[in-house]
Amino acid sequence: xxxxxxxxxxxxxxxxxxxxxxxxxxxxxxxxxxxxxxxxxxxxxxxxxxxxxxxxxxxxxxxxxxxxxxxxxxxxxxxxxxxxxxxxxxxxxxxxxxxxxxxxxxxxxxxxxxxxxxxxxxxxxxxxxxxxxxxxxxxxxxxxxxxxxxxxxxxxxxxxxxxxxxxxxxxxxxxxxxxxxxxxxxxxxxxxxxxxxxxxxxxxxxxxxxxxxxxxxxxxxxxxxxxxxxxxxxxxxxxxxxxxxxxxxxxxxxxxxxxxxxxxxxxxxxxxxxxxxxxxxxxxxxxxxxxxxxxxxxxxxxxxxxxxxxxxxxxxxxxxxxxxxxxxxxxxxxxx
Numbered sequence: 105x106x107x108x109x110x111x112x113x114x115x116x117x118x119x120x121x122x123x124x125x126x127x128x129x130x131x132x133x134x135x136x137x138x139x140x141x142x143x144x145x146x147x148x149x150x151x152x153x154x155x156x157x158x159x160x161x162x163x164x165x166x167x168x169x170x171x172x173x174x175x176x177x178x179x180x181x182x183x184x185x186x187x188x189x190x191x192x193x194x195x196x197x198x199x200x201x202x203x204x205x206x207x208x209x210x211x212x213x214x215x216x217x218x219x220x221x222x223x224x225x226x227x228x229x230x231x232x233x234x235x236x237x238x239x240x241x242x243x244x245x246x247x248x249x250x251x252x253x254x255x256x257x258x259x260x261x262x263x264x265x266x267x268x269x270x271x272x273x274x275x276x277x278x279x280x281x282x283x284x285x286x287x288x289x290x291x292x293x294x295x296x297x298x299x300x301x302x303x304x305x306x307x308x309x310x311x312x313x314x315x316x317x318x319x320x321x322x323x324x325x326x327x328x329x330x331x332x333x334x335x336x337x338x339x340x341x342x343x344x345x346x347x348x349x350x351x352x353x354x355x356x357x358x359x360x361x362x363x364x365x366x367x368x369x370x371x372x373x374x375x376x377x378x379x380x381x382x383x384x385x386x387x388x389x390x391x392x393x394x395x396x397x398x399x400x401x402x403x404x405x406x407x408x409x410x411x412x413x414x415x416x417x418x419x420x421x422x423x424x425x426x427x428x429x430x431x432x433x434x435x436x437x438x439x440x
Contacts, residue, residue, distance in 0.1 A: 109422055110178045112204070113415035114165070116197030117189025117217050118243075119153045121160035124411035125172035129419050131227055132172035134405060134412035137164050146283045147273075154192035161200050168411070179210055183418030186214035186428070187438030188244070194434035202430055213418040214428040216438065217409075219257055221375040222249050223420070224406040224413035232371040232400045239360050241384070242376035243269035243286075246313045246356075248363050251373075254420035260367070261311025261359060268352055269378045271315040275322050275348050279337055289345045290381045296346030301325070303351045311359050311366070315352070322348060349383050356384065357391055364397065373400045380407040 108127055115122040122136040137160040142148045169175065184201035185194060205212040222238045225231060232251075240247045246268045248261035266274075269286060276285020304321035306314040326344075329336040337344065364370060374388055385401050392399035406412050421427075 109419065110174060110180045111183055111415050111418050111422060112179050113183040113411045113418050114197045114201050115185050115409055115411040115414045116157045116161070116193050117185045118193060118409055119148045120409045121157050121164050122409065122411035123165040123168035124415040125168050125174050126415035126419050129416065131412045131415060133168040134410055135164050135168045135171060136410055143283055146277065150190045150192050153190055154196055157193055157196035161196060176208060179208055181211040181213050181418065181422050183213040183215055183414055185217050185414055186432060187435035188217055189436065191434060191436040198434045211427040212430065213421050214432050215414045215417045218245055218247065220413040220417040222251055222257055223254060223417045224375055224402045225373040225400050226254065227406055227412060227416050228403060230400065232373055235369055236371035236373055237360065237363055237367065237369050238373040238375055239356060240376045241268045241356065241374065241378035243267060243273065245376065248311050248359060250367060250369065255424055260363060261313065263313040263315065264308065266315040266319065268315060268356060271319055271352055272378065274319050278323060278326055279341060279344060286378065289349055290383060292342045292345035293349040293383055296342035298346040298350035300343035301347040303348065305351060305355055311363055313355065313359060318351060353384050353387050357387060361395065370397045372397045375402060377408045380404050
């Protein structure tokens with residue numbers, strides 16, 4: 105019989121505490137505890153995030169094991185997010201994972217958060233073949249990655265300043281929407297006219313991105329309009345959301361199209377928190393039909409930060425014997 109490789113994975117890079125159990129590459133549980141405490145501050149407060157992780161991590165792990173019908177004795181390795189992220193949040197997950205690995209005398213697996221986002225596309229039954237291109241879009245990162253194999257990923261394009269997710273959230277703040285604003289922009293955009301307002305599209309060479317100019321363009325436009333019409337935002341909210349979202353998605357997909365032309369790879373995936381955006385999901389599928397790409401979109405639960413993606417990455421690292429020692433430290437920033 106095939107050996108059962110059971111991995112417990114922990115994700116704590118930002119403001120979601122998550123645990124997942126994976127057996128032989130199949131995700132049996134993926135439990136996530138969010139943190140509502142940040143809403144009143146309009147963004148994630150690192151100290152509060154760390155405290156919430158400490159409160160959540162034991163019940164989250166317990167629930168993940170119970171859902172998967174696994175006991176501590178079934179675990180073959182313990183995985184955790186090592187980088188990048190908020191250092192206080194990462195420390196909670198790292199120390200918990202180390203303690204559990206020591207107590208159980210099992211291997212420890214350190215996982216890079218952005219690698220895990222890409223490999224989330226290997227969780228569903230319908231998955232891409234290697235090599236594939238992955239557009240990874242989140243609050244902190246925007247990248248185009250060539251996945252040659254599960255453990256050989258190559259970044260061929262990335263943002264030179266702000267990430268796409270940050271552009272969504274900062275724009276939402278300018279529009280007076282509460283945190284987290286990105287999902288609200290997506291919600292209102294469905295009702296608006298994406299061609300109503302035009303905003304700047306930075307002309308960045310090759311496959312890199314820039315979103316700081318777009319944010320500035322939106323800011324100056326809103327300042328000019330509200331000076332003459334104080335209710336401009338309120339009266340045009342859905343069209344503003346639709347126009348901003350349309351601009352961001354157009355910037356992203358132009359680069360994907362260019363990456364396909366340069367690499368010849370026609371299997372295209374998306375990953376990261378912004379890949380939950382309904383407009384991006386729909387337009388990627390439309391681009392796939394138009395250009396003959398085969399597109400793959402992860403289920404919503406594997407788009408935002410979650411331990412399922414850490415678990416699937418750890419599974420491939422386990423097969424390759426890529427284990428970490430107890431001296432491994434979490435890092436707020438880390439190269440691939």
